[in-house]
Amino acid sequence: MAMEFAVPGEMTAIGIARPGGPEALVPERRPVPVPRDGEVLIQVAAAGVNRPDVLQRQGKYPPPPGASDIPGLEVAGTIVAAGSGADMLVGQKVCALLAGGGYAEYAVAPAGQCLPVPDEYDLVEAAALPETLFTVWTNLFERAYVVEGDTVLVHGGTSGIGTMAITLCRLFDIRIVVTCGSDEKCAQALEWGASHAINYRTQDFVEEVKRITEGQGCQAVLDMVGGDYVPRNLDCLGDDGRHVSIAVLGGAKASIFIPAVMTKRLTITGSTLRARSVGFKSLVADELMRTVWSFVGQGKLRPAMDQRFALADAAKAHARMDAGAHFGKIVLVV
Known part of the structure; x- marks a missing residue:
């Protein structure tokens, strides 16, 4: 029997008030997304910050059709709900590649784009892996x-x-x-x-x-x-x-x-990755599971970590990326 989690109706997410500098990123209240068939709802522990997020903030890289307008292309956390065909995953710790929506307390992801995170692996580090x-x-x-x-x-x-x-x-x-x-x-x-x-x-x-x-x-x-x-x-x-x-x-x-x-x-x-199909990204996830993921369990595949910021401080995280002095990944911690 699948585990059950209490999921609220609303969450804090980072919206883009208008295209511009880091100050355009503002916390706001949004409905918690509902997973569709083959999708899972992840209670986000952390979200990676990437260059495409900066371009989206500047108005130069809109999300693909159907994707969330909330920035964020990768998260790690716990699956707390699932659409049909993915309910066996509820309760699992995962990291996931998204087409958008990562800067939030909850995010939906296609089940095929999720990778399991070992218990001893830091979820904040796991959030810096997928993209x-x-x-x-x-x-x-x-x-x-x-x-x-x-x-x-x-x-x-x-x-x-x-x-x-x-x-x-x-x-x-x-x-x-x-x-x-x-x-x-x-x-x-x-x-x-x-x-x-x-x-x-x-x-x-x-x-x-x-x-x-x-x-x-x-x-x-x-x-x-x-x-x-x-x-x-x-x-x-x-x-x-x-x-x-x-x-x-x-x-x-x-x-x-x-x-x-x-x-x-x-x-x-x-190539570009964000607009590729769920089918393609799921195939890549399968290949990574076969060829690379054992290194995660062994602790040999770890991201270079720069600074961690609270979700509400997304603007500060983007200012750090804009300055170009970072080494490795900047991560938002929920």
């Missing part, structure tokens, strides 16, 4: 199909994505070169486990990658910058290299030298 884990896995390991012994270049080495990429590469014996904006951040990335860290303000990352790989180039680049980084990234790739774009923080257009793509047989690809 970066799904993103890095689908792009670096599936789209760029990196394997043991490869060398990869990842920009933003101290970001949530960068630190997750370092962790996964370390677990799968892949050499990872990261770029960072200061010597201090380079030192943090190396301490976290990066094989090499390049200060892009004082060093030419193309020349450094060539030096590190003894002129062979790397097998894959995970790029969140775009713009004029793209042709430089392609210069870093060796024969049959793969370039994967996941964001365009530095510009949405790039000019590339096509003969280099042809002679080195390069692959240029990319």
